[in-house]
Amino acid sequence: MKELRLLSDVASVLKKGGVVAFPTETSYGLLCNAYNEKAIDAVYTIKGRGKESPLSLLIKDVKMAEELCEVDERTKKVFNEFYPGPVTIILPAKKTIHGVTYKNTNAIRVSSKKEVKDLFEKITFPLSATSANVRGENDLYSDLEVVRTYKRRDNTPDALFLGGTLQKRKPSTIIDLSGESIQLTREGEIPFGHIKQTLDE
Numbered sequence: 001m002k003e004l005r006l007l008s009d010v011a012s013v014l015k016k017g018g019v020v021a022f023p024t025e026t027s028y029g030l031l032c033n034a035y036n037e038k039a040i041d042a043v044y045t046i047k048g049r050g051k052e053s054p055l056s057l058l059i060k061d062v063k064m065a066e067e068l069c070e071v072d073e074r075t076k077k078v079f080n081e082f083y084p085g086p087v088t089i090i091l092p093a094k095k096t097i098h099g100v101t102y103k104n105t106n107a108i109r110v111s112s113k114k115e116v117k118d119l120f121e122k123i124t125f126p127l128s129a130t131s132a133n134v135r136g137e138n139d140l141y142s143d144l145e146v147v148r149t150y151k152r153r154d155n156t157p158d159a160l161f162l163g164g165t166l167q168k169r170k171p172s173t174i175i176d177l178s179g180e181s182i183q184l185t186r187e188g189e190i191p192f193g194h195i196k197q198t199l200d201e
Helices: 007-015 037-047 062-068 073-082 114-119 143-150 192-200
Strands: 002-004 020-023 028-031 056-058 087-092 105-109 127-129 159-161 173-176 183-186
Touching: 002 007, 007 020, 007 114, 007 159, 020 114, 020 143, 028 037, 028 127, 028 143, 037 127, 062 073, 062 105, 073 087, 073 192, 143 159, 173 192
Parallel strands: 002 159, 020 159, 056 105, 087 173
Antiparallel strands: 020 028, 056 127, 087 105, 173 183
């Protein structure tokens, strides 16, 4: 697992189909080019995760969202009020992505982490978004924890961006806007009631 300090090096690994452990606003995650099927499969292998648990996507902006999903006025309201931030939205899929699309939906998020936003200035594709911990283990909040986790494992990320230690936070709140009414999938950093109230205004 190569240790990286430059975002240009991270972008290079991602463009070549590699998987990078990278800090987000919630915890360290495993990033890869979401359009690269081998990279997506590698993420599942590294996490020890089954394909019944689809990955979500980190995206740059609403324009990228509209390439991947059906975006309605409710979704645009979430973008205006809560993005960038720890909210994941499940939407009807416009584009089918291996290991991501589930029951004709894609789950997307725009991260508020500066390093993630800066990384999107160097790439043109959406990224896989899943926590870097091995399935069943605790989330990882520092580059040192990532190193310790994968030191003795056969399947590891190709690279680790040295982003230091993160403040421990709840995971993103996941809402489902693929149907007529908003549904809560997971309550996280942002209270569901606050999101629902905003959409009902």
